[in-house]
Amino acid sequence: MKVWIALGVVALVIVIAFFSVVGSYNGLVGLNEQVDGSWAQVQTVLQRRYDLIPNLVNTVQGFAAQEREVLTEVTRLRSQWGEARTQQDQAAVANQLEGAIGRLMLVAERYPELRSNQNFLALQDELAGTENRIAVERRRFNDSVQAYNTRVQQFPAVIIAGMTGFGPREFFEADAGAEVAPTVEF
Numbered sequence: 182m183k184v185w186i187a188l189g190v191v192a193l194v195i196v197i198a199f200f201s202v203v204g205s206y207n208g209l210v211g212l213n214e215q216v217d218g219s220w221a222q223v224q225t226v227l228q229r230r231y232d233l234i235p236n237l238v239n240t241v242q243g244f245a246a247q248e249r250e251v252l253t254e255v256t257r258l259r260s261q262w263g264e265a266r267t268q269q270d271q272a273a274v275a276n277q278l279e280g281a282i283g284r285l286m287l288v289a290e291r292y293p294e295l296r297s298n299q300n301f302l303a304l305q306d307e308l309a310g311t312e313n314r315i316a317v318e319r320r321r322f323n324d325s326v327q328a329y330n331t332r333v334q335q336f337p338a339v340i341i342a343g344m345t346g347f348g349p350r351e352f353f354e355a356d357a358g359a360e361v362a363p364t365v366e367f
Contacts, residue, residue, distance in 0.1 A: 205341040212329040219322035226314040237304045
C-alpha cells in the first residue's frame with residue numbers, strides 16, 4: 182500500500198512538473214509571437230511613411246528646387262529603409278529618416294506659397310498622423326519586448342528558455358543624439 186502511495190506522489194509530481202514546463206514554454210511562445218506582431222505593426226506604419234515620402238518630396242521639389250541636398254537625403258534614406266532586411270537595420274534607418282523628414286519640414290517653412298498649397302498641407306497632415314502612429318506602435322513594441330524579456334528571465338521560464346532557444350529581444354531605441362532638434366542652415 183505504501184508503495185502505491187509513493188508511486189502516486191511521484192506520478193503527481195511528474196504531472197505537475199510536466200504541466201509547469203508546458204505552461205512556461207507556451208507562455209514564452211505567446212509572448213514571442215506578441216513581440217513579432219508588435220514589430221509587424223511598427224513596419225506597417227513605417228511603410229505608410231515610406232509611401233507618403235515620394236508625394237511629399239515631389240510637392241516640395243516643385244517649390245524648392247535649390248534644396249536638393251535635403252530632398253536627396255530623404256530619398257536615399259527611403260531607399261535604404263526599403264532595402265533593410267533586419268529589425269535593427271530597419272529601426273536605424275527609420276530613426277535617420279525621421280530626422281531627415283524634420284529637416285524637410287524646415288525647408289518647407291521657407292516657402293509661404295508651399296505652406297498654403299493644399300496638396301502639401303494634406304501630405305503634411307498625413308505625415309504628422311503617421312509619425313504619431315509610429316510613436317504609438319514603437320511604444321507598444323517596446324512594451325511587448327519588456328513583457329517577453331521579463332518572462333524569459335523569470336523562474337522556471339529561464340530554464341525552459343535556455344533549453345529551447347528563447348533569448349532576450351532588443352528594444353526599438355532612438356539613435357544617439359535624437360533628443361537634439363536638427364539644425365538647418367540656408
